[in-house]
Amino acid sequence: MAPPDNDVLWARSLHYALGGTTVLSGVSLGVREGEILALVGPRGSGKTALMHCLSGQAVAQQGEVWFNSTPVHTMGQAQRERLRRDRFSWIDPEPGLVPELTAWENAALPLLLRGVSHRVARTSALEWLERLDIGMCARKRPHALTQSQRQRIAIARALVTTPSVLFADEPTASLHSADGSQVLRTLTAAARSHRITVLLATHDTEVAALADRTVALLDGRRVSTVAPTTGAEGVTACSLSV
Template sequence: MVAPPDNDVLWARALHFTYNDGSPALSGVSLGVQEGEVLAVVGPRGSGKTTLLRCLSGLAAVGRGEVWFNSVPVHTMNPMARERLRRDRFGWIDPAPSLLPELNVWENAALPLMLRGTSRRRAKAAALEWLERLDVGEVARKRPHQLVQTDRQRVCIARALAPSPTVLFADEPTAPLHRADRVQVLRTLTTAARSHGITVVLATHDPDAAPLADRTVALLDGRRVNTVHLPPVSESEGRAACSLSA
C-alpha cells in the first residue's frame, strides 16, 4: 500500500465497486483531487458518478482499491470512523433537496454545526451568512414547505457549506433547478467554495457545469475515459433528475 501524493487531499487508486445484483458500478477508477480544487466528474446517467462520490466520501465501502483523505486510508476505516469523518470533514449535497419540515430554514442550515457541538448562536450566524450568499437570506425564518424547489436546494447548499467542510461532495446539485438557475447557483457554489478553500467534487451530466470547474474527469460505464460528450439537459430532464442517481 503506497501513500498518496502530499498535495492531494483526496486520492483513489483502482477503485472497484459492484452492486448487490453483481453488476459493476466502478471498474478500476483512479484519481487525485488537490486541496482547494473544484473537480467535475462528468458522464451520462449510469456512468458511476454517484458511486464514485459515495466511495470517496466513505458513504460506501469499496470492493477493491484504495481511498485516501489527507494521507489517511479511508478504505480501511470501520463504519463508525467513516461516519465521524463525514460529519467532521465532509459536506454533501444531494440531487433532491431534503430538509427537516419541523425546522425553519436557518435551523436546517445550522443543523450540521450544532450536531458538531457548535453553540446555537454561532451556528445561526454561520448559517445566515451562507443563506445570504446564496440569495435565500430573506426566507431564513420560513419552513421548507413554504419555499419553491429552487430555494430549497439553495438552502441545502448553504447547509453543506456552513460547517466549512474540507471537501464538499455535490451530486448533481442543480438537478431540480430550471436552466436559468443552474449556472447561477453553480457559480455561487464554486466561487464561495474557492473563497473558503473548500475542495469540491462535483458529479454532473450538465454540460454547463463543467466549465466552472478547475478540472474535469469523465466516466463511462464505470471507467475513466479521455472525454465524453454530454447532450444538452432539457427542462424536463433537469426536474426529473432529482429522482434518479447517476
C-alpha cells in the same frame, strides 16, 4: 503507496459492485486541495458511486481511498461516519430538508449537531443564506418555499461547516437553468474563497465548465472523452485532464 502530498483525495484501482452489477471498474483519481473537479458522464456512468467510495459512504471491494494521507479504505464504519461528519459535506439533487425546521435551522443543523452554540450556529447559517440570496426566507419552513429556495438552503447547510471536501451530486438538477447557474456561481466562488475542495458530479457541460478540471466516466471506467449525446442528460465530448 501513499498519495501525493498535495492530493486531499486519492483513489487507486477502485472496483465496486452493487447488487451483482459492476459499477466501478479500476477507477483511479487524485484531487488536489482547493480544486473544483467535475465528474462528467451520462447517468449510470458511475459518478455517484465514485463519490460514495471517496467519501466513505461505500467501501469498494478492491482498491484504495486516501484522505490527507489517511487510508479511508481501512477505516471501520464508525471512523468513516466521523470523517463524513467532521470533514465532508454532501449536496444531493433533492434538498432533503427537515420539514419542521425553519430555513435557518435547517442550514444550521450540522453545527448544532456538533454542539456549537445556538447563537453562533444561527449567525453562521444566516450569513450563508444571505450569500445564497435566500436570507429573506430564514424564518420560513420548507413547505412555504420554492424548489430553488429549498435547494439553496441545502447548499448553505453543506457549506456552513466549511468542510475540507464538498461532494455535490447534480446539485442543480432540479432547478431551472438561470437559477442553477446563479447558485453554482455562488457555490464555486464560496468554495474558492474558503479553499474547499469540491467534487461536482454532472452531465451538464455548462456546469462542468465552472470546474478547474474535468474527469469523464463511462460505464464505470475513466475515459478520455464522452461521446456527444442529445437531450437533457447529454454531455458533449470533453477531454480528460489528469
